[in-house]
Amino acid sequence: MQNTIKALYTKRAVLYHRLFIDVFNFKGRFEKFFRETNYLHSQIKVLDAGCGTGAISRILHRVATQKGLSGITYHAFDFTPAMLDEFKRWMLKENIHDIDLKQADLLDPKPLASDWREYDLIVFFGVLEYIPKEQLEQTLRYLSSLLNKNGVLIISVTRRNLFTTIFIGWWWKARTFREQEIRGACQNTGLVIIRGSGLGIIYNPLILELKKII
Numbered sequence: 001m002q003n004t005i006k007a008l009y010t011k012r013a014v015l016y017h018r019l020f021i022d023v024f025n026f027k028g029r030f031e032k033f034f035r036e037t038n039y040l041h042s043q044i045k046v047l048d049a050g051c052g053t054g055a056i057s058r059i060l061h062r063v064a065t066q067k068g069l070s071g072i073t074y075h076a077f078d079f080t081p082a083m084l085d086e087f088k089r090w091m092l093k094e095n096i097h098d099i100d101l102k103q104a105d106l107l108d109p110k111p112l113a114s115d116w117r118e119y120d121l122i123v124f125f126g127v128l129e130y131i132p133k134e135q136l137e138q139t140l141r142y143l144s145s146l147l148n149k150n151g152v153l154i155i156s157v158t159r160r161n162l163f164t165t166i167f168i169g170w171w172w173k174a175r176t177f178r179e180q181e182i183r184g185a186c187q188n189t190g191l192v193i194i195r196g197s198g199l200g201i202i203y204n205p206l207i208l209e210l211k212k213i214i
């Protein structure tokens with residue numbers, strides 16, 4: 001299964017970015033989300049887990065720069081080299097050198113280096129769809145373990161409806177979620193939901209802002 005997903009995103013790296021980020025305007029909608037919430041501060045440590053072409057990191061970087069924030073450590077990883085290549089192309093074009101990218105598989109027993117932890121903010125957008133159902137809670141628990149005491153995990157998952165079942169489920173080989181399933185999984189793994197919201201479009205992913213119980 002992992003190889004099928006990697007092959008899919010290798011073939012469709014550019015299409016993914018054009019379609020979801022540009023045409024569906026996730027760029028504009030997620031940017032609005034990060035401007036209106038207040039998770040970015042100077043000197044924080046941020047992880048983009050399953051970063052793909054870097055859509056969310058790009059937004060975080062742009063918002064932080066425009067707000068005049070400094071000293072932010074940016075880490076990002078994905079297991080598809082073609083997606084990371086698109087991300088690197090953008091970094092080169094924009095002359096950005098302060099995002100540390102790695103190829104890593106979230107489902108490996110120890111996917112990340114020992115200094116990739118103690119994050120203030122972890123963003124995990126559109127990746128749970130590719131995590132096998134039986135590893136859902138384990139994955140959330142792992143990400144939660146990478147947060148520092150007051151860190152926040154923000155996840156975005158595809159809600160199940162007729163459109164997403166066909167478009168995301170079939171064409172993009174992704175799982176879709178009932179809201180209760182994902183809320184339950186977060187609670188079972190010791191994560192507290194600070195807020196849940198959506199983007200208000202037909203696709204309407206569910207965005208959950210989470211903290212761990214301490």
Ligand SMILES: C[S@@+](CC[C@H](N)C(=O)[O-])C[C@H]1O[C@@H](n2cnc3c(N)ncnc32)[C@H](O)[C@@H]1O
Pocket residue numbers: 005006009049050051052053054055056077078079080083104105106107124125126127130131
């Ligand atoms: C829908 S894209 C989302 C990309 C990015 N987070 C965004 O919001 O644009 C899903 C990404 O998850 C990555 N992915 C899927 N399973 C993964 C795993 N086990 N470890 C790391 N990356 C994974 C894929 O390579 C792909 O880039």
